Amino acid sequence: MMMSLFLAGSSLLSFNTGFAIWILISLIVFLGIMYKFALPPIIKGIEEREQSIQSSLDAAEKALREAEKISKDNEEVVREAERTAQSIRKEATKEVEEFRAERMEKAKEEAEKLIEDAKKSIDQEKQKALQELRKEVTDLTIEATTRLLQKNVDSETNRKLIDETINDLSKN
Amino acid sequence: MFRHVFVSQSLSPLKVAFVTLLVLFGSFGVGLSASATGVANASDADAAETEESSSPIDVMGKIADHDYIESPFGKVYLPRIFWVDGQFYTYSSTKKALTSGDFIEKEGVIYRADETPITIDLSITSHLVYVWLGFILALLISLWAASRYRRGIGRTSAPKGALHNIYEILYLFIRDDVIQGYIPKEKAPRYTPLLFSMFMAIAFMNLFGLLPWAATATADLTVTATLAFVTFIVTQASGTKTYWGHIFNFPGVPLLVKFILTPVEILGLFTKPLALCFRLFANMLSGKIMIISILGLIFIFTELFGATVGIGSSVIWVSLTAVLYGLKVFVALLQAYIFTLLSAVFIGGALEEHHHEEHDVEHDDVKVMDPINA
Numbered sequence: 058m059m060m061s062l063f064l065a066g067s068s069l070l071s072f073n074t075g076f077a078i079w080i081l082i083s084l085i086v087f088l089g090i091m092y093k094f095a096l097p098p099i100i101k102g103i104e105e106r107e108q109s110i111q112s113s114l115d116a117a118e119k120a121l122r123e124a125e126k127i128s129k130d131n132e133e134v135v136r137e138a139e140r141t142a143q144s145i146r147k148e149a150t151k152e153v154e155e156f157r158a159e160r161m162e163k164a165k166e167e168a169e170k171l172i173e174d175a176k177k178s179i180d181q182e183k184q185k186a187l188q189e190l191r192k193e194v195t196d197l198t199i200e201a202t203t204r205l206l207q208k209n210v211d212s213e214t215n216r217k218l219i220d221e222t223i224n225d226l227s228k229n
Numbered sequence: 230m231f232r233h234v235f236v237s238q239s240l241s242p243l244k245v246a247f248v249t250l251l252v253l254f255g256s257f258g259v260g261l262s263a264s265a266t267g268v269a270n271a272s273d274a275d276a277a278e279t280e281e282s283s284s285p286i287d288v289m290g291k292i293a294d295h296d297y298i299e300s301p302f303g304k305v306y307l308p309r310i311f312w313v314d315g316q317f318y319t320y321s322s323t324k325k326a327l328t329s330g331d332f333i334e335k336e337g338v339i340y341r342a343d344e345t346p347i348t349i350d351l352s353i354t355s356h357l358v359y360v361w362l363g364f365i366l367a368l369l370i371s372l373w374a375a376s377r378y379r380r381g382i383g384r385t386s387a388p389k390g391a392l393h394n395i396y397e398i399l400y401l402f403i404r405d406d407v408i409q410g411y412i413p414k415e416k417a418p419r420y421t422p423l424l425f426s427m428f429m430a431i432a433f434m435n436l437f438g439l440l441p442w443a444a445t446a447t448a449d450l451t452v453t454a455t456l457a458f459v460t461f462i463v464t465q466a467s468g469t470k471t472y473w474g475h476i477f478n479f480p481g482v483p484l485l486v487k488f489i490l491t492p493v494e495i496l497g498l499f500t501k502p503l504a505l506c507f508r509l510f511a512n513m514l515s516g517k518i519m520i521i522s523i524l525g526l527i528f529i530f531t532e533l534f535g536a537t538v539g540i541g542s543s544v545i546w547v548s549l550t551a552v553l554y555g556l557k558v559f560v561a562l563l564q565a566y567i568f569t570l571l572s573a574v575f576i577g578g579a580l581e582e583h584h585h586e587e588h589d590v591e592h593d594d595v596k597v598m599d600p601i602n603a
Contacts, residue, residue, distance in 0.1 A: 069292070069514075073451045075312070075351040076294070080360055080455040084430075087364040091426040095371035099400065100421065102378030106385065 197226055286525030292448060292517050295355040296323045299442040307358065310351040313341050359446040363434035370396060371429065403428050407570050411577035416467075420576055423463065427456065428569040435513060435561030439554065447564070448513040450506070457506035460572040465498070468579040505571050512564045516557045523550050 201222040205215060297304040306322035311332070320326035323339075332339050340346055374396045378384050388397045403425045409417045431447060438445025446452050474480060476494040479487055526546050531539025 069289075070450060072454060073294070073350065073354075075310075075349045076354060076357060076449075076451045077455050078349070078351065079353075079357050080452055081458075083357075083361060083364055084455065084459065087368060087430060088423065088426055090368055091371060092422050095368060095375045096422045096425070098375040098378045099371065100418075102384035103397065103400065106383065109385070 194226065197222055286521060286528055288518060288521050288525070291521050292445075292514060294444075294449060296352060298355045298358050298444070301442060307353040307355070310353070311339075311341075311347045312349040312351055313345055313347050315348075355444045356446045356449045356452060359434060359437050359444050360452055362437055363430050363446060366433045366437075367426065367429035371426075399428070400425060403569060407566070408573050411570070411573040413577070413580055413582075416580055420463070420467075420573070424569050424573055424576075427459070427572065428565050431456065431509070431568050432562055432565035435565055436558070438513060438517060439557060439561065445513045445517050447509055448517050450510050453506040453510040456509070456568070457502040460505060460575060461499075461502035463572075464502075464575045464579045467576055469582055471582055472579045501571075501575050505568060505575075508571075509564050509568050512560060516553070516560055520550055520553055520557070523553065 201218060204222075205218055296309060297306045306324070309318075309320045309323055309326045311318040311326075318326070318331060318341075320329060326332045326339070327334060331342050333342055333344070334340075335344075338346075370392070374383075374393060377388075377393055382389055383393065383397065388394050404417075404421050407428075408421050408424055412420055434446040434452070437443050438448060476498065477491055479490050479494070482490060523546050527539050527543045530542050
């Protein structure tokens, strides 16, 4: 009944079938173009941009974390190097100390040895001199005795002889 | 000459009451609006020969569908296409159809010359033109935006320009807050193009109604009903097993209650899109009627109290109309948003996958016994 009206849409609450068919066809065409041509680049474009923003944010965060890690590593390395340097210095000081002590010890020993050697050689020389002296004294005594025995005139002569011998001895 | 044909020729008391009710909600000039429609109605009877209505304002004529579009340069008559008994008839205007002799007009209704009623009237009407304009504008802006995204603006860089930014704000708002808010996230991308297209088209159709000479396509029940029909079809097509289960065999409910619940649920299938359809229709129509009625007060006052009062009071009516126009801009976008939102809610409801334990009888018993939840 309604659709047979001259222009059914003119009454406020009526439903116009012909008009509805037109709208449906237009809507399908409209949605078709929107689906096929208009919306895909928009949807994809915005999605791409959102993804790129998200990925750059992620990358930035990752880079920040990496940088933090690297700086921490660097610190660790520096500290390690400092530790190593300190230990090397300590060791070196110790070695030097040891070396010096060793050298001192050696020098001392050598000096002592030298002194001992000198002492020994002095002793030897002294012994040698004493021996020689003893031999001389013996020789002189023998000579004096011989002379005494040969020219035993008086005691005065003897005393003179002995004195001469002693003088000779002291001269030597 | 043919004006009378388009003004509702059969205003039943029910329809008059409905219009009056709309006006009652819309403006405070109840009596005046009623008289305005009354005058428009009365003019139908005797305006058969006069082109100019005797009424100072013609509310029904402004909101009804026509076979011409009004432009700032005058009326442009639209082609008529009739489908009668399996035969197509096309004429460039109503006048041509009548002068051709194939069609006759009787009491405002067009019949074929042999008095066969028209089966389907496929004429291009003013509302259809504004539906097309809404679609075309939505398409043009979307295609423009698409070409920008294709060129890389907005894809690799930020969007440039006010229009592009507004477009993207609307898109992101519809996608993130409307669609993803009510449709499960993994299924949302399937419905984003449809709902965003609907939003754009409805918003432009609503906004076209703001032009003084233009018609609001969404203030036509046929348009909103067709749009709601699309939502209805999409909702039912995407219904999950759980959704249908909840309609025909509500889990966890005694058998006796099911006999009451199932018809209610089936009724609910249709009331939801119906509400969607009427909400948009009534909101857009009431805005239109409000503007016409309030501006019409100038002419009614002139007729009642003389030109001085009419012109003097026009300051009030014009400023009130200006305020209402601001409101209408807001309502135009708001109603497009609400239509999209409710469509998303209905589709989201149909997509829901409930875990059945939630509705188990024992589970419900536990809930009832819980003193906090009870």
